Amino acid sequence: MVDVSSITYGPRRATLLTDDGVRIEAVYEPSTASVTDTAVVVAHGFTGSVDRPAVRRASRVLAERAAVVTFSFRGHGRSGGHSTVGDREVLDVAAAVRWARALGHARVVTVGFSMGGSVVLRHAALYAAEREEHVEREGGHVEREEHVGRVGAHTDAVAAVSAPARWYYRGTPSMRRVHWLITRPAGRLVGRYGLGTRIHHQDWDPVPLSPVEAVPLIAPTPVLIVHGDRDPYFPVDHPRMLAAAGPSELWLERGMGHAENAVDDELLRRLGDWLTRA
Template structure:
């Protein structure tokens, strides 16, 4: 499926039904939940780690995967977490048009920051589409142009707590890729990611500030203690901002994002969402 984000960018997306043999918890009307997966920077629907995550999440319901702008077969250029919230909103709205009552979002790294901002900017029950005082996405509003785009539970894996972090060698390399012409060429031809040349204007809602606005939507924060990009002060800052309604899992020996999330962890995430999301 090709979806259109609210700003007109074409987004490739894939829908997969729940595993036939899965013991899926259905709502009162017999509808299964759906997981919408938001990949990390340089990922796409076809990357093996994204496909592996989708296969595990199909044990708990249907799954939608998509490629953020500038990635895979999607149009546009990556804004590294800013306007990508519109891509996620389009995918969630598609899930609801397909008839799913319960939708949860799972994001990795850049996708983790996106699911946090999406949950803050698209709260349940808002349907006027005219935005809000804290809407930092130009023209998005609470609902996608094609229907409600709120989520019922949020999982952020390996997400940053603040923007412009350069405290690790891995993040300094990433900033070189994003901000330098030669780096963007490496991104395009080496990493198959097309990166926007403009700086953020305005700067998006900070991930920690977004986490503070998600309640009462259930939130799970997952982070590895060997993450080479973001040390443990990031998930702890997110958890502090989110307050008591958030769960924090610090995973021993885990590295970064979907590449480091093994099948057992993905299954635990799916089981958490099935317990916590309304209707699940």
Template sequence: MSNGPAGHVARSTVRPNPETGRQGPIRTFLCTADGVPIDSVYDPGAAVYETPGSVPDAGRSAARDLVFVVAHGFTGDVDRPHVRRVAGVLRGHGAVVTFSFRGHGRSGGRSTVGDKEVLDLAAAVAWARSLGHTRVATVGFSMGGSVVLRHAALNPGTVRAVVSVSAPARWYYRGTAPMRRLHWLVTRPEGRLVGRYGLRTRIHHRDWDPVPLSPVESVPGIAPAPLLIVHGDRDGYFPLDHPRMLAEAAGDHGELWVEPGMGHAEHAADEALLARIGEWAVAAAG
């Protein structure tokens, strides 16, 4: 896995809306370090932002230049309703970048189910920073939750806070029925056909080589950036030993929220929880 700089970011400019004077959303394709086009959306959020390159006010709040970069779960994409709902809540706390991982939605390439996806996130983070945001918080769900952990460890200093929701602690876990079904989807030719035509997700046929750093091995490398681990006590994919392993590896720079009654990832994260995550990130990234 390369931990080099993200690829060339597609040219885009943030222009104020002539009616409101505020910046409007941008949709563009970014190019990763290995040449994959990534469908991406920037929303300046509900707060009032400085235009990129301007001199910030000395007394502005932490939220005013904070940007959330959201990493969705496997089979999601930037247009899925649950991804848009996450972005809609977080935009009340800062700007938001959402994107489709490779092999998902309109992005190019094929999914490697958490390996090369770290390059997709790196391109999105680099884009957010190029738009003038000095505080970046990454928020990942399930597969995206593992990606934000590895990205922060491989690219120290590029993010100010990390939130990992419903993530695995270790690779190749097959201890639950949903994960056994997922492994069939990823490893079998007929499963990949179901992924392509039934779930709009194009999955790479090659095995990992080399096997990427696991989430739990990545966590110690995230410090000093603060880390929030969120997991539901009714998660059908990964039982509670996964978040507890991550929290133990994080030590003093990590925080664990076990959410009563919550299931798995974006679909199970209600608006109240997402708002709490936004508030945590504003404080942590300050």
């Protein structure tokens, strides 16, 4: 289900309905480059949203290379539901990818930051079989259809920026604060009223596929792992573990911190080049 609230030649906003019935706010930004059949779906980090300045900046820079879809994960911004901190968020990515294909893009790729990075890796793994069936059925050509429920949710390439490799990591002060925010009632109140993020109170059951377990299942879809050597949340053993888990490319960025707030325009342009050519 897609409710497009503004049909214009510029950016358009929509409400997407996920497979489990959660309403997700999303924004489509046409490419400022020459005509391209690629759309990039951007998945923000925990406590982010579609209207955060870092997300809007990433969208504007990536739009130099391709059309861009941004959205707010469940429990974030104006989206419904509660955050499951990386579990059911794969359904949010799937809804955004379907929308991009419904808008006429033959090739749709994903890039995620921090929690969003873990989600796009899991999404690529969980929808990999659909991609292979689609390619075999269409002989490599993606049929363009108008109804979002009838088009594919698979990605054609995936980039994870500042993503964790494994769950329950508490090895840095930053991640210990995140765990307090997620697991304690007082922390969830801070998340809701201080950070605009509604966090689900229930523990994972079952524990979802971890990012490092997902990577080997993604091939032959191209995978890029990007990480800063000054990340205060996840040290460099995380990206190295992800890159070693399956076919992928690894960029270790000197002096870079964490996620979308730390990614400069030059790196965003390199990401856009990789995503449009991979």
